[in-house]
Amino acid sequence: MAEITTATTAGKKKAVEVFDSEEALAVSLAKYTADLSEKFCKERGCFTVVLSGGSLIESLRKLLEPPYIESIEWSKWHILWVDERVVPKDHVDSNYKLAYDGFLAQVPILPGNVYAINDALSAEGAAEDYETCLKHLVNMKVIEASSVSGFPKFDLMLLGMGPDGHVASLFPGHQLCNENEKWVTCIKDSPKPPPERITFTFPVINSSAYVALVICGAAEAVAVQRALGKDQNSDVLPVQMVSPEGELKWFLDKDAASKL
Numbered sequence: 001m002a003e004i005t006t007a008t009t010a011g012k013k014k015a016v017e018v019f020d021s022e023e024a025l026a027v028s029l030a031k032y033t034a035d036l037s038e039k040f041c042k043e044r045g046c047f048t049v050v051l052s053g054g055s056l057i058e059s060l061r062k063l064l065e066p067p068y069i070e071s072i073e074w075s076k077w078h079i080l081w082v083d084e085r086v087v088p089k090d091h092v093d094s095n096y097k098l099a100y101d102g103f104l105a106q107v108p109i110l111p112g113n114v115y116a117i118n119d120a121l122s123a124e125g126a127a128e129d130y131e132t133c134l135k136h137l138v139n140m141k142v143i144e145a146s147s148v149s150g151f152p153k154f155d156l157m158l159l160g161m162g163p164d165g166h167v168a169s170l171f172p173g174h175q176l177c178n179e180n181e182k183w184v185t186c187i188k189d190s191p192k193p194p195p196e197r198i199t200f201t202f203p204v205i206n207s208s209a210y211v212a213l214v215i216c217g218a219a220e221a222v223a224v225q226r227a228l229g230k231d232q233n234s235d236v237l238p239v240q241m242v243s244p245e246g247e248l249k250w251f252l253d254k255d256a257a258s259k260l
C-alpha cells in the first residue's frame, strides 16, 4: 500500500507518495501519466512531456503494456528533454538514446514530435538552438506559455534526482540554479559526467502544469530527507527549488523515503 500525503502551501499543491517497491511506483506512474495524457489531449489536442535521463526511463515501462499501449493517443504526444548531455545521439551517455532505446522506439509517437538536441553544435550552440526550438513550439501553440511567468508551460515534466539533490543539470551551489532569464542554458563543468550538458532553467521547470519527481533507491534518501524532512540546513538543494505553478507530485520508493 502506498502512503500519500498532500499539502497546499502558498496556493501550490504538493503530494508525496511512498511505494513499497519500484514496481508499484512504476504502475502508479503509468496511470498518472496516462490520466494526464487523456486530460491534455482532450483539452489542448496535444500533450507535452518532458523527460530526464537516469533511471526515470526504466520507471516508465508500464506505459509500454496494456491497457496504456493501446489507450494512449500517442500521436498527440510531444517529447522534449529537461536536460541532455552534449554527445552524439548514438553515444552511450545520450539521454535521447536512453529514452529512444527504452521507451520511444516502442510507442507510435510521431518522429517529428520528438525534439532531440542538435548534436552537431557546441554546448552554447545547442542550448541556444533548443531555446529557439521551444520558442517555435510556443508560437505554434504546441507548448503553452505561462500567463504568470511568460515562460513555456509544459503539461508534464518527469524529473529524476541525483544523490546530491540535483535535478535536470542544475547542481547544488552552481550559479546556473539562479539563471532567471534564459529558457535553456549550458553547463561545461557538470560534477556528474559527462561535463558538458544543456539544461532547462528553474523558471521553465517551475512554470509547468504538472511535475513528477521520481526517486528510487537508498542513495537518494539523505537528499529526500533534506527536502521533505525536518532538516534545518540553510543550503537549499536544487530539488528544493522545484515549485511549479501547477501541481508537484513526489513518487518515492521505500528506500528513497527511508529517512523520512
Ligand SMILES: O=C(O)[C@H](O)[C@@H](O)[C@H](O)[C@H](O)COP(=O)(O)O
Binding pocket: 052, 053, 054, 055, 056, 083, 084, 085, 095, 159, 160, 161, 162, 163, 166, 167, 168, 169, 192
Ligand atoms: O542527464 C541526467 O543526468 C539526468 O537528467 C539527471 O538529472 C537525472 O535525472 C538524475 O541524475 C537522476 O538520475 P538517476 O535516476 O539515475 O539517479
